[in-house]
Amino acid sequence: MADPIDFYFDFSSPYGYFAATRIEELAVANGRLVNWHPILLGVVFREVGTAPLTSYPKKGEYSFHDFERTARFHGIPYNRPPQFPLATQAAARAMLWTADNVGEARAIELAHALYRAMFVDGVRIDRPEEVARIGAAVGLDAEALAKGQDSEPVRQRLRAETEQALARGVFGSPFIIVDGEPFWGFDRFAQLDAFLKGTL
Amino acid sequence: MADPIDFYFDFSSPYGYFAATRIEELAVANGRLVNWHPILLGVVFREVGTAPLTSYPKKGEYSFHDFERTARFHGIPYNRPPQFPLATQAAARAMLWTADNVGEARAIELAHALYRAMFVDGVRIDRPEEVARIGAAVGLDAEALAKGQDSEPVRQRLRAETEQALARGVFGSPFIIVDGEPFWGFDRFAQLDAFLKGTL
Numbered sequence: 562m563a564d565p566i567d568f569y570f571d572f573s574s575p576y577g578y579f580a581a582t583r584i585e586e587l588a589v590a591n592g593r594l595v596n597w598h599p600i601l602l603g604v605v606f607r608e609v610g611t612a613p614l615t616s617y618p619k620k621g622e623y624s625f626h627d628f629e630r631t632a633r634f635h636g637i638p639y640n641r642p643p644q645f646p647l648a649t650q651a652a653a654r655a656m657l658w659t660a661d662n663v664g665e666a667r668a669i670e671l672a673h674a675l676y677r678a679m680f681v682d683g684v685r686i687d688r689p690e691e692v693a694r695i696g697a698a699v700g701l702d703a704e705a706l707a708k709g710q711d712s713e714p715v716r717q718r719l720r721a722e723t724e725q726a727l728a729r730g731v732f733g734s735p736f737i738i739v740d741g742e743p744f745w746g747f748d749r750f751a752q753l754d755a756f757l758k759g760t761l
Numbered sequence: 762m763a764d765p766i767d768f769y770f771d772f773s774s775p776y777g778y779f780a781a782t783r784i785e786e787l788a789v790a791n792g793r794l795v796n797w798h799p800i801l802l803g804v805v806f807r808e809v810g811t812a813p814l815t816s817y818p819k820k821g822e823y824s825f826h827d828f829e830r831t832a833r834f835h836g837i838p839y840n841r842p843p844q845f846p847l848a849t850q851a852a853a854r855a856m857l858w859t860a861d862n863v864g865e866a867r868a869i870e871l872a873h874a875l876y877r878a879m880f881v882d883g884v885r886i887d888r889p890e891e892v893a894r895i896g897a898a899v900g901l902d903a904e905a906l907a908k909g910q911d912s913e914p915v916r917q918r919l920r921a922e923t924e925q926a927l928a929r930g931v932f933g934s935p936f937i938i939v940d941g942e943p944f945w946g947f948d949r950f951a952q953l954d955a956f957l958k959g960t961l
Contacts, residue, residue, distance in 0.1 A: 609819055619809055619932040623943055634952050634961055732819040743823055748948040752834050761834055 565594040569726050569736040571602035572649040572686060575628040575639070576747040578676040580735035582637050583750060585669075591757035593739070597660075597669055599653035600723045602734050609732045613646050631747070638681045647679065647687040650719065651710055655692045657718045658709035659701060670699045765794040769926050769936040771802035772849040772886060775828040775839070776947040778876040780935035782837050783950060785869075791957035793939070797860075797869055799853035800923045802934050809932045813846050831947070838881045847879065847887040850919065851910055855892045857918045858909035859901060870899045 568584050570577035588595045606612055615621040625641060632639030652675045660668035674695050678684035684691050689707055697703040709715060726736070730743060737744040737753055744753045755761035766788050770777035788795045806812055815821040825841060832839030852875045860868035874895050878884035884891050889907055897903040909915060926936070930943060937944040937953055944953045955961035 609817055611817060611820070617809055617811060617932070619927075619930050620811070620945075623930065623932070623945060626943070627945070627949075630952060630961065634955060727819075730819050730823065732817070732823070743826070745820075745823060745827070746948075748946075749827075752830060755834060761830065 563593055564740060565596045567596050567598060567729075567738045569598045569600050569731045569734065569738075571600060571734040572652040572672075572675055572679065573646040574602060574734035575680060576631075577734040578639075578680045579631060579635060579637055579747045580737075580750070581672060581676050583635075583747075584735075584737075587750060587754055587757075591754070593757065597656070597665075597672060598722050598726060599649070599656045599672070599719070600726045600731065600734070601649065601653065601719065603648075604723050605727060605732060608727055611732070615645065638677070640681055640683060642679055643683050644685060644687075647685065649687065651689045651692045652679075652686045653722075654710040654715045654719050655696060655706055657722070658706065658712070658715045659696070661715075661718070662705075662709060663701060667699065667701065671696055671701065674699050763793055764940060765796045767796050767798060767929075767938045769798045769800050769931045769934065769938075771800060771934040772852040772872075772875055772879065773846040774802060774934035775880060776831075777934040778839075778880045779831060779835060779837055779947045780937075780950070781872060781876050783835075783947075784935075784937075787950060787954055787957075791954070793957065797856070797865075797872060798922050798926060799849070799856050799872070799919070800926045800931065800934070801849065801853065801919065803848075804923050805927060805932060808927055811932070815845065838877070840881055840883060842879055843883050844885060844887075847885065849887065851889045851892045852879075852886045853922075854910035854915045854919050855896060855906055857922070858906060858912070858915045859896070861915075861918070862905075862909060863901060867899070867901065871896055871901065874899050 566588050570581060584595050614624040629639060629641060656668050656672050659671050675686050678695050679686045686692060689710065692710065693703040693707040696706040729738060733745050735747055742756055752761055768784050770781060784795055814824040829839060829841060856868050856872050859871050875886050875892065878895050879886045886892055889910065892910065893903040893907040896906040929938060933945050935947055942956055952961055
């Protein structure tokens, strides 16, 4: 089988959420698997010298409008989160802990549930107790998840994922790398699809 | 007839160039006219606190790759300019002078020629003599154009266009405003089209 698609994202990234709703069908249609890599975009922004879209004058106001319109255009459920952006350490570490201790499939289920909680239900996924509650709703042991995501090995795993992403040239979310080819943004999915089909 | 589409762009913007190759067919298909507004993105960046894409670490390298790949994906001729970005005062003022003194249709022809010169033929369109030469090639009086673009009223016109763009929330290139709805980026043309068709 061809190499998997590396999918880098931050749990506070709306375009990362949109990408997460579509990456698996795109991969399957092209005979690929997806490796999910939650990262901390704040660390990436500091390294690259950028900032969240919504922190810029003019661009910020437009961006909130674009999140909503892009969701509508693609038929993806979305409600503007009451708090944005949020710290995503707890969410990212919970996903990594689940991948390592329960399994990749369940970790992806958790990722979808965390994104929906943030971008549909307005849940504060920066709060470890909310992350544990969402984990329980997808069948995980809430207590083990809460303890696990806060452990030193998992903290170290997230730092390593973020550093590896930086080393590979990742500077935003979503960011896809496949067969050495980088794609930044949900709005490059048509190009990603064409690339995987060999027509680009 | 419905209101025209306001199309803001900088002559050194690759995505502005891509948009310029498609904006007219999109407008015609939706029963609209296009008002072309060359602006100075440098002034806009200073106001918003951003910088050219290619000036950021990691993002810069990716962007040059994305310009080339996006052009290929859409079947638009493109060669990486040997100098990038370029100052676009002369190009923008030449277009405004032509619109006011010769006519809008000829000004749009000049805009296409300037963009092709920069993004296909690698011409230094920051040089007034190159702008005049390109003007002559589309049938304009090179001497009148050179003198006109350097005149105080035309300088003032460009400042006013850029200030008006800022006042309307423009923060990048291309930037489209139609019926009060803003669209940033060539990659939002599908949404722009859907908006004009009333399906978004």
